[in-house]
Amino acid sequence: MEHRSQAESALGGAAYGMLFVLGVVMAVVGGFTHPDPAWQFGAVPVSAIVWVLALFGVCLGAGKLMRARLGAMATALGWLLVTMPFTLELKAGDLVIASGLPGYVYLYGGLLALVVAYLLSPTSRGGSWLLRGYPPNSQT
Numbered sequence: 001m002e003h004r005s006q007a008e009s010a011l012g013g014a015a016y017g018m019l020f021v022l023g024v025v026m027a028v029v030g031g032f033t034h035p036d037p038a039w040q041f042g043a044v045p046v047s048a049i050v051w052v053l054a055l056f057g058v059c060l061g062a063g064k065l066m067r068a069r070l071g072a073m074a075t076a077l078g079w080l081l082v083t084m085p086f087t088l089e090l091k092a093g094d095l096v097i098a099s100g101l102p103g104y105v106y107l108y109g110g111l112l113a114l115v116v117a118y119l120l121s122p123t124s125r126g127g128s129w130l131l132r133g134y135p136p137n138s139q140t
Contacts, residue, residue: 016074019062023078026055031086031096034106045102052106055079056113063121072121076114083110 030051039047059079063072086096087107097103 015066016070019066019071019074020078022058022062023075023080024082025078026051026058026075027079027082027086030055030106030110031083035098035100035102040102043101045105048102048105048109052109052113055110056117059114059117060120063117067122068124069118069121070124072114072118076118079110079114083107 034048034051035045036047039045039050059072059075062075063069065071083097089095097107
């Protein structure tokens with residue numbers, strides 16, 4: 001196992017922490033905007049579909065840029081920790097992600113997007129681009 005300096009460890013921890021915060025922000029904004037009626041064309045909840053695709057892209061990008069599945073997992077964990085309580089109905093009857101086609105597409109599509117992004121992310125063999133830089137171009 002390679003030895004990392006304290007600065008590299010702190011930078012890696014900060015990067016994963018920011019990916020977690022990004023997942024939280026996406027969950028809060030997506031949770032309240034996925035049923036937008038302006039983005040509903042007939043029975044198709046376009047807003048929910050766009051949020052699912054954005055979640056997939058961000059999680060996959062985080063995994064690929066960090067060169068580890070933990071990058072995708074950090075973003076997914078932030079999204080899950082906010083989205084799951086949004087599905088619970090409060091005593092007053094308030095509910096953020098309601099049962100209906102937009103809610104189902106956002107919730108179950110988001111879960112599927114997280115799993116697929118995690119599986120398509122690389123394993124953590126090469127080290128993060130953030131800590132190691134881009135690999136040198138081989139000149140032949």
